[in-house]
Each structure stands twice: as C-alpha cells, then as structure tokens.
Amino acid sequence: MLASNTGLWIRAILMPELKYKRVLLKLSGEALAGDTGYGIEEGMIRFIAREIKEVSVLGLQIAVVVGGGNIFRGLVATAQGMDRAVADYMGMLATVINGLALQDALEQVRIDTRVQTAIEMKEIAEPFIRRRAIRHLEKGRVVIFVGGTGNPYFTTDTAAALRAMEIGAEVVFKATKVDGVYTADPLKDPTAQKFDELTYIEVLNRKLNVMDSTAISLCMDNHFPIVVFNLRERGILKQLVFGEKVGTIVKAKSS
Numbered sequence: 001m002l003a004s005n006t007g008l009w010i011r012a013i014l015m016p017e018l019k020y021k022r023v024l025l026k027l028s029g030e031a032l033a034g035d036t037g038y039g040i041e042e043g044m045i046r047f048i049a050r051e052i053k054e055v056s057v058l059g060l061q062i063a064v065v066v067g068g069g070n071i072f073r074g075l076v077a078t079a080q081g082m083d084r085a086v087a088d089y090m091g092m093l094a095t096v097i098n099g100l101a102l103q104d105a106l107e108q109v110r111i112d113t114r115v116q117t118a119i120e121m122k123e124i125a126e127p128f129i130r131r132r133a134i135r136h137l138e139k140g141r142v143v144i145f146v147g148g149t150g151n152p153y154f155t156t157d158t159a160a161a162l163r164a165m166e167i168g169a170e171v172v173f174k175a176t177k178v179d180g181v182y183t184a185d186p187l188k189d190p191t192a193q194k195f196d197e198l199t200y201i202e203v204l205n206r207k208l209n210v211m212d213s214t215a216i217s218l219c220m221d222n223h224f225p226i227v228v229f230n231l232r233e234r235g236i237l238k239q240l241v242f243g244e245k246v247g248t249i250v251k252a253k254s255s
C-alpha cells in the first residue's frame with residue numbers, strides 16, 4: 001500500500017502539468033471512417049478510443065462532439081434536391097450512430113462514458129442537460145454529445161463550439177486529416193504552407209477551411225481558442241494537453 005502510494009507521489013511530481021483541465025474534442029464522421037471513407041472502420045475507432053483514454057486517465061476532462069458525414073452528408077443530399085431541413089435531421093441521426101459506436105469503443109477500453117443527445121430519444125441516450133454533463137465530466141466520464149445542436153442549418157462544428165462554451169471547456173480540439181491549417185489543401189497542393197497560428201478574422205477573410213463561419217464567429221465573439229490537428233498521429237492528444245506546439249491554433253490575437 002505504502003509502495004503504491006509512493007509510486008503515485010513520484011508520478012505526480014515527475015509528470016508535467018496538464019495545460020488544460022477540460023477540453024472539447026470535435027471528431028468528424030469521416031474520422032471514424034478511416035481510409036474506407038464510409039461507415040465506421042473498426043481499427044480507426046479503436047485507435048481513437050485508445051487516444052482518448054490516454055488523456056482521460058491523466059485526469060483531463062474530455063467531452064466529444066461527433067459528426068455524421070461518414071453515414072450521411074446533408075449538404076450533398078441538399079445539392080441533389082433534398083429539403084435542407086430534412087437532410088440536416090438525417091445528418092443529426094447519423095451522429096447518434098457514431099456516438100454510440102464511440103461509446104462502445106471507449107467502454108471496451110474501460111473508459112466510463114455518457115452519451116447525451118440534443119434530440120430527445122430517451123431509450124437510446126440521455127437528453128442533453130448542461131449541468132448533468134458537467135457533473136459527468138467532474139466524475140471522470142467522457143461525455144459524447146450527439147444530435148448536433150438539435151437544429152437544422154447548423155453544423156456539428158457549431159455544435160462543438162456551442163457545447164464547449166456551455167460546459168466551460170477551455171479549448172476546442174478540432175481533429176482533421178492534416179496536421180493543421182494550410183494556405184491550400186496540402187493533400188492537393190504541394191506548395192501549401194502551414195500556419196502555426198491564425199486569428200479568427202484571418203480564417204474568415206481567407207475562407208480557410210477550419211470550421212464553418214458560424215462556428216468561427218461564435219468562437220471569435222467569445223474569445224474561444226480552437227486547435228486544429230491531425231488525429232491520425234499517435235499520441236498527439238497527449239502532446240496537445242501537455243501544451244506542445246502542434247497543429248494550428250486559432251485565437252483572437254497572434255503572439
């Protein structure tokens with residue numbers, strides 16, 4: 001007993017301090033699809049669950065907003081003639097499927113989770129209740145928010161920004177397929193340059209693909225930082241929570 005307590009003390013002394021106490025991780029639906037581009041890839045969701053576990057066990061409070069584009073893309077359906085509101089509701093349902101899959105993957109690695117949905121479906125998940133979500137986080141549970149904002153015409157990026165502020169998170173970690181924000185799509189343009197940091201206004205004026213303009217505006221009005229990073233790099237969440245300069249940070253003023 002004494003030995004194990006001593007071990008804990010030594011670990012506490014040697015471990016660098018976490019930069020954040022509470023964060024919101026935004027995962028796109030495509031992130032769950034891995035290389036297949038559609039649906040949920042088993043290996044990918046397990047990888048994501050292990051990455052989340054790695055920071056959760058450090059004591060970081062972590063909430064997740066998941067997208068649904070791996071199952072249904074509202075904007076594509078709208079372009080093909082579907083009513084926008086209908087398409088958006090279908091997209092919100094897709095996020096519920098992804099959230100339950102992530103819950104399962106996290107529980108397989110023995111991380112306690114709660115799923116809260118913006119669209120009430122009480123047989124499947126808890127309704128979104130802000131104060132309850134915060135209690136879950138305080139108890140070390142990973143809270144997965146699904147159903148977007150519950151409203152059509154809003155993206156899951158906006159849901160991520162909104163929930164992050166509601167739960168008193170300090171930052172939005174926006175997971176992407178590249179290691180930050182570039183002048184152009186680095187997967188298509190080899191001359192694209194990476195930004196280490198950007199202001200909200202620069203993102204909006206240059207129409208950079210970080211989050212949609214509603215989400216960026218919400219963050220700008222509330223001085224809420226966003227870090228864009230490549231989730232596929234192993235250990236990157238851990239680097240971020242220890243304050244390493246990875247990815248691109250979007251904030252009010254450049255330093």
Ligand code: GTP
Nearest residue numbers: 113114115116121122123124125126127135136139
């Ligand atoms: P504590 O207050 O810490 O006990 O939180 P708790 O979430 O463990 O308590 P609660 O008794 O509210 O929940 C027990 C289980 O039921 C958890 O897995 C919840 O996610 C789940 N649960 C709670 N409310 C709902 C609901 O409205 N719908 C569904 N489907 N599950 C719910």
